[in-house]
Amino acid sequence: MLPKKVKKRASLLTIFLLLSVIGVFLILNALNKNILYFNSPTDIKISQDINYNKKMRVGGMVKKNTLNINDQEIRFIITDFKNEVEVSFKGTIPNLFAEGKGVVAEGKLQDKKFFIAERILAKHDENYMPPELKNIMKENAE
Amino acid sequence: MINDLILMDGYGIFVWSSFIFTFLVCGIFYYKTRKTLKKYEKEFAKEINELSVEQKKIVLENSKIASKILSSYNKTI
Amino acid sequence: MLNYFYNSNIFTWIEKLTNFINSIFFALLIAGLSFALVFSPPDYLQGDSVRIMYxxxxxxxxxxxxxxxxxxxxxxxxxxxxxxxxxxxxxxxxxxxxxxxxxxxxxxxxxxxxxxxxxxxxxxxxxxxxxxxxxxxxxxxxxxxxxxxxxxxxxxxxxxxxxxxxxxxxxxxxxxxxLHQPASIKITGSSSIHSSMLMPLLLMFFVLIMYCALIFLMKYKTEIIRIKKKNLKRL
The missing domain is CATH 1.20.140 (Butyryl-CoA Dehydrogenase, subunit A; domain 3)
Known part of the structure; x- marks a missing residue:
């Protein structure tokens, strides 16, 4: 059997860890909204208290065939496949920004359907493969 | 070909800087760790050599580690 | 069992292990670097910048x-x-x-x-x-x-x-x-990274683990000497 002292220290540490896990969990739960790096179009649609003067981020996929680039601005639609937000942006975009790929736009919401971005970030997925393989996959899909 | 390797389609600066950063930091850290080890070995050897002959004998007979430290120090100089 | 980590033979073991790692380290490093920087393919989306992953x-x-x-x-x-x-x-x-x-x-x-x-x-x-x-x-x-x-x-x-x-x-x-993408390599299930890129990744991981072992052995040796030096003073 373990000596009494060891048992005492073990139970002390267990209680300490249990309490701190609960504490951290509560803190994270309380901060939940702030930890999110961006909101999805659905989050915006259901949200009741939107501050239109505060900077925020919207993230999702660039909807296919909606990217429209002209001299003055870049326009596209961010979708999470349930709801959509239209985005207008002036400035440079990252290399990885493309239709059908992930995107995070930072700026101000005008209304629930229209967003003026000040900065565009590309969000890529966790798939890595050589380009030849991607081409083969594309051909197979077609 | 060498040019391709250095430029990497314009990503070269990012790729090379992260590789060079990593290995530079690793190298410096290795050097520092080694230097500290040598310093401690040296100090230890010095302290043993300052002991009287009998004490030195006792220490080296009782502790294999002490004699090992001493021998590895002697090897490096 | 725990004495195993701290017996009088520990220095012999450390020395043996260090010598062994030293003998294979540079070959591994060169292999790892050449795969990471030259032989591995670029990514279909990220191009060559994917090499930073390694x-x-x-x-x-x-x-x-x-x-x-x-x-x-x-x-x-x-x-x-x-x-x-x-x-x-x-x-x-x-x-x-x-x-x-x-x-x-x-x-x-x-x-x-x-x-x-x-x-x-x-x-x-x-x-x-x-x-x-x-x-x-x-x-x-x-x-x-x-x-x-x-x-x-x-x-x-x-x-x-x-x-x-x-x-x-x-x-x-x-x-x-x-903004950070999800994990590509999962403990369970298949990973979403192609084998031609997974191999260099694991090789580089192994190289850096070996480097860690080298540093760890040196640091551990230093700590033991420090303790021994203290004991010497008590004599």
């Missing part, structure tokens, strides 16, 4: 693994009071801190061409920064608290508390929306 990901893995190691050994040490475990945790901590910094810096360099920004306060990156702070706390407690028993006690508690951060880092990309 230092970023192993560094991040090592930083998480070594903190878990420190925390578990610290808990063990706190409960059973095995002095020699402290030598091990103290030897691992600087390695972990260094790799946490490498992971953050290379990640930041990688973020610029892919995301379009060096830094984002998303959950993954912030929790990595907190990990670095835990490492710093652990190291500085040992440096600043002169009474060794007290230093061990406090640092053990800090490490045990920091252990909670590890699953947060791991799952941050799944629990919250982050």
């Amino acid at each position: 230092v970023h990901v192993p560094a991040a893995w090592i930083s998480l693994a070594s903190f878990s190691c420190i925390a578990l050994l610290s808990i063990f040490n706190f409960i059973f009071k095995i002095k020699h475990l402290t030598l091990i945790t103290k030897s691992i901590a600087p390695i972990g801190l260094m790799f946490t910094c490498i992971a953050i810096v290379t990640g930041s360099i990688w973020g610029r061409p892919t995301w379009g920004t060096f830094w984002a306060w998303d959950a993954r990156i912030s929790s990595m920064l907190i990990l670095a702070l835990f490492y710093l706390a652990f190291i500085f407690i040992h440096k600043l608290v002169s009474d060794e028993d007290r230093a061990n006690k406090i640092s053990s508690i800090v490490a045990a508390f920091g252990l909670i951060n590890i699953p947060i880092i791991k799952y941050s990309v799944e629990w919250w929306s982050t």
